[in-house]
Amino acid sequence: MRMKGKTALITGAATGIGASITEMFLCEGARVVLADIDLDRARERALAIGAESSTLSVRMDVSDPDSVAEALQACRDAAFNVDVLVNNAGVIHVGTILETKLEDLQRVYRVNVEGVFNVTRAFLPAMIEQSGGVLLNMASLASLTAMHDRFAYSSSKAAVMMMTRSVALDFVKQNIRANCICPARVHTDMVDNYLKTAYAGEEEETFRKFSEYQPVGRMVRPDEIAQMAVYLCSDESQMVTGSSFLIDGGVLMGV
Numbered sequence: 368m369r370m371k372g373k374t375a376l377i378t379g380a381a382t383g384i385g386a387s388i389t390e391m392f393l394c395e396g397a398r399v400v401l402a403d404i405d406l407d408r409a410r411e412r413a414l415a416i417g418a419e420s421s422t423l424s425v426r427m428d429v430s431d432p433d434s435v436a437e438a439l440q441a442c443r444d445a446a447f448n449v450d451v452l453v454n455n456a457g458v459i460h461v462g463t464i465l466e467t468k469l470e471d472l473q474r475v476y477r478v479n480v481e482g483v484f485n486v487t488r489a490f491l492p493a494m495i496e497q498s499g500g501v502l503l504n505m506a507s508l509a510s511l512t513a514m515h516d517r518f519a520y521s522s523s524k525a526a527v528m529m530m531t532r533s534v535a536l537d538f539v540k541q542n543i544r545a546n547c548i549c550p551a552r553v554h555t556d557m558v559d560n561y562l563k564t565a566y567a568g569e570e571e572e573t574f575r576k577f578s579e580y581q582p583v584g585r586m587v588r589p590d591e592i593a594q595m596a597v598y599l600c601s602d603e604s605q606m607v608t609g610s611s612f613l614i615d616g617g618v619l620m621g622v
């Protein structure tokens with residue numbers, strides 16, 4: 368029980384990486400708030416995991432400060448005093464700068480950048496009052512290296528990495544730690560959805576190409592991200608803050 372006594376809020380918890388982190392945190396003894404723009408799906412997920420007394424599902428649109436404030440109040444009302452915050456919700460746009468309209472850029476930044484800002488600003492003060500807490504942000508391999516056709520996404524995830532370090536530096540003396548994980552491609556709905564829309568007609572070939580891009584030869588599994596999340600959000604990592612952790616199957620090893 369590596370997370371016993373902790374209460375975590377995970378954004379984008381209804382599916383993919385967030386759902387996997389939720390499941391593993393619960394297995395390790397944490398209570399978990401599943402926060403997602405899709406409340407029904409979050410509830411279904413909590414039900415499927417089968418740990419109802421240890422979970423709270425809330426609707427939260429991370430890009431909307433009012434929605435985040437309502438979710439914070441719901442956590443307080445249910446006595447879920449969050450001391451672990453996982454900023455995981457994120458969206459993607461596929462395209463070069465010339466294939467990215469201003470609305471595309473704004474949509475990605477509103478969720479990936481403003482979302483981390485809104486949720487952290489809302490939940491950090493109580494963590495400080497409670498004498499400490501942990502933040503974990505979901506950045507990306509794209510935070511560290513340029514990737515083809517990921518103009519909006521890469522730049523948003525570079526911001527996530529620097530927001531992580533900034534918060535870590537400013538609040539280290541208040542017993543707040545902040546780290547981020549930088550995964551390469553993880554096989555989730557996000558990947559399946561953009562294969563269907565941005566690579567229509569060449570889904571299988573692109574799936575193979577993206578898998579082979581990662582020298583280990585496959586995409587990452589969500590539970591492989593969740594394993595690291597447990598380490599970074601538990602007391603095992605008390606000396607770890609302001610750091611970025613690559614899980615990339617070796618993409619950057621020779622660079």
Ligand SMILES: NC(=O)c1ccc[n+]([C@@H]2O[C@H](COP(=O)([O-])OP(=O)(O)OC[C@H]3O[C@@H](n4cnc5c(N)ncnc54)[C@H](O)[C@@H]3O)[C@@H](O)[C@H]2O)c1
Nearest residue numbers: 379381382383384404428429455456457552553555556557
């Ligand atoms: N899948 C990958 O290859 C990959 C790689 C690197 C980083 N990441 C990052 O990991 C995180 C999770 O990715 P995933 O692949 O599990 O995504 P996903 O699309 O499978 O799931 C995202 C979840 O976030 C929720 N969500 C979307 N917009 C929201 C909003 N405005 N407010 C609250 N919830 C919202 C969705 O409802 C969904 O449940 C994202 O930040 C993503 O950028 C993913």
